[in-house]
Amino acid sequence: xxxxxxxxxxxxxxxxxxxxxxxxxxxxxxxxxxxxxxxxxxxxxxxxxxxxxxxxxxxxxxxxxxxxxxxxxxxxxxxxxxxxxxxxxxxxxxxxxxxxxxxxxxxxxxxxxxxxxxxxxxxxxxxxxxxxxxxxxxxxxxxxxxxxxxxxxxxxxxxxxxxxxxxxxxxxxxxxxxxxxxxxxxxxxxxxxxxxxxxxxxxxxxxxxxxxxxxxxxxxxxxxxxxxxxxxxxxxxxxxxxxxxxxxxxxxxxxxxxxxxxxxxxxxxxxxxxxxxxxxxxxxxxxxxxxxxxxxxxxxx
Numbered sequence: 001x002x003x004x005x006x007x008x009x010x011x012x013x014x015x016x017x018x019x020x021x022x023x024x025x026x027x028x029x030x031x032x033x034x035x036x037x038x039x040x041x042x043x044x045x046x047x048x049x050x051x052x053x054x055x056x057x058x059x060x061x062x063x064x065x066x067x068x069x070x071x072x073x074x075x076x077x078x079x080x081x082x083x084x085x086x087x088x089x090x091x092x093x094x095x096x097x098x099x100x101x102x103x104x105x106x107x108x109x110x111x112x113x114x115x116x117x118x119x120x121x122x123x124x125x126x127x128x129x130x131x132x133x134x135x136x137x138x139x140x141x142x143x144x145x146x147x148x149x150x151x152x153x154x155x156x157x158x159x160x161x162x163x164x165x166x167x168x169x170x171x172x173x174x175x176x177x178x179x180x181x182x183x184x185x186x187x188x189x190x191x192x193x194x195x196x197x198x199x200x201x202x203x204x205x206x207x208x209x210x211x212x213x214x215x216x217x218x219x220x221x222x223x224x225x226x227x228x229x230x231x232x233x234x235x236x237x238x239x240x241x242x243x244x245x246x247x248x249x250x251x252x253x254x255x256x257x258x259x260x261x262x263x264x265x266x267x268x269x270x271x272x273x274x275x276x277x278x279x280x281x282x283x284x285x286x287x288x289x290x291x292x293x294x295x296x297x298x299x300x301x
Contacts, residue, residue: 036082116251128234134203141196148189150253153246157222159213
């Protein structure tokens with residue numbers, strides 16, 4: 001939706017600076033907050049209303065206008081989350097006396113199950129890269145580590161040598177909000193990582209040194225987009241035609257652990273979720289799989 005030009009209120013940058021310094025949020029998250037608040041402020045300026053003076057009625061008008069413009073419920077839910085945090089910030093700074101969102105409910109969102117792969121699909125995907133090839137050998141180690149640990153792709157591409165311990169079989173990750181977690185790698189991933197570090201990684205660093213575990217073929221940190229392209233390439237070669245996302249192997253990691261009896265709270269810790277409710281969506285995937293197996297194999301299924 002096109003938005004008119006406007007003069008930004010310094011309160012927005014003050015709010016974002018506070019989030020950056022105290023919450024350790026990612027650049028993508030901060031960018032989303034900035035976009036939401038700037039679009040809202042542009043709407044307010046058309047009505048000659050300052051951010052700190054916006055009340056419940058004008059916020060509801062804005063939500064209604066967005067609905068008329070075709071905004072999705074997920075987008076409106078994110079907007080309300082941004083506004084709640086912003087006006088909560090103003091309240092704590094005593095810049096306003098009432099929360100204008102106190103009586104505004106968030107839209108009900110459908111519970112979307114993450115796309116995932118079967119264990120046979122994962123086996124086929126991980127078997128595709130040729131470990132004798134420099135770049136494919138790197139990709140094979142990345143895919144094995146990703147499936148073994150459930151890391152976010154952003155965490156994987158930024159992984160440095162000091163964050164891995166082959167002797168202990170652990171990866172140390174600093175995730176969202178600056179929270180640190182230790183994740184075991186498993187024997188297959190450790191073996192593949194050892195092979196890669198000895199055989200493939202030195203060739204990738206011919207153009208310069210880097211402390212990232214998985215540099216690009218130019219010796220730099222790989223982008224998320226590049227690795228996503230590599231995943232799609234191997235999926236195509238493996239004959240996997242399901243809809244994939246950059247987090248497909250993370251979803252498969254969580255779902256397959258639960259399918260094999262892992263405790264939900266353990267999976268929560270491994271994934272780095274701050275809330276158990278975020279992890280619980282995987283139980284729906286695991287339960288659906290169990291129901292399908294029951295229907296297929298039980299004599300009265």
